[in-house]
Amino acid sequence: MKRLIAGVVLGVGLTAMAHGAGDPAAGEQNAAVCAACHGQGGAKPIMAVYPKLSGIGEKYLYRQLVDIKAGDRPIPEMTGLLDNMSDQDLWDLAAYYNEQEMVVGQADPELIDRGQALYRGGNMASGVAACAGCHSPSGAGNEPAGYPALGGQTAGYVAQQLKAYRDGERAAGANAAIMMDVASKLSDSEIEALANYVSGLN
Structure with a gap:
């Protein structure tokens, strides 16, 4: 019985890790302002020097948002955009973009x-x-x-x-x-x- 319980707990823990801490549906509501530079769903930025956000990884994107909000990674175009977002809001944004499909370009x-x-x-x-x-x-x-x-x-x-x-x-x-x-x-x-x-x- 103990093995069964341990297996269930481990399985739930791994599932939570796989899906991350964010809610994509909640993240979509906060993503409207991001679309102005990164495009709808983060897949087609308006300039080549802006990143695509779609499918790049929830944990990675969350960490970048935290660093940008804290001022540790200065990005002038994003000044103030994250100030009113909670930590959960940042996770939600990261989860939303991670669920979007990356559009692959044509290399030279x-x-x-x-x-x-x-x-x-x-x-x-x-x-x-x-x-x-x-x-x-x-x-x-x-x-x-x-x-x-x-x-x-x-x-x-x-x-x-x-x-x-x-x-x-x-x-x-x-x-x-x-x-x-x-x-x-x-x-x-x-x-x-x-x-x-x-x-x-x-």
């Missing part, structure tokens, strides 16, 4: 081979780790670890963020140290190839 064929080699194998000569190790070979990310899904993300945004990590401009968050170390070893041309490859990955 001329850069795919180099981008794929870097994403899957890194660069042994310069010590760049393979992106696939944390973000998965398919670009689906790692939700329990809070590593975002990258497949389909806009190339402009990915390139901008890699440069921000490399230059020390993006230093907030649990995984920032990892990303800053990886990005510090990337050249501009490698960043361009990686960002392009990710934009078409599915």
Whole structure:
């Protein structure tokens, strides 16, 4: 009997972890203001340097919203937008966007081979780790670890963020140290190839 109860408790706990702490329906009600920049459902931002929010991971997105609200990750365009949202509101927003489908773009064929080699194998000569190790070979990310899904993300945004990590401009968050170390070893041309490859990955 004890084993049965333990199994039920474990199963419920794992289900809760899989689904996260947010309510997507509640999050949708607060997402209207986000659509002005990130597009309906977070899938089609109005500018390539704005991220797609759809399907990137509830835990990751929640952490970013917390950092943005606290001012640890300054984003001028979002100043004040999260001030009146509770912690649960942020979880709900993250859950809503995580349930939306990522729209994958078309990568530049001329850069795919180099981008794929870097994403899957890194660069042994310069010590760049393979992106696939944390973000998965398919670009689906790692939700329990809070590593975002990258497949389909806009190339402009990915390139901008890699440069921000490399230059020390993006230093907030649990995984920032990892990303800053990886990005510090990337050249501009490698960043361009990686960002392009990710934009078409599915």
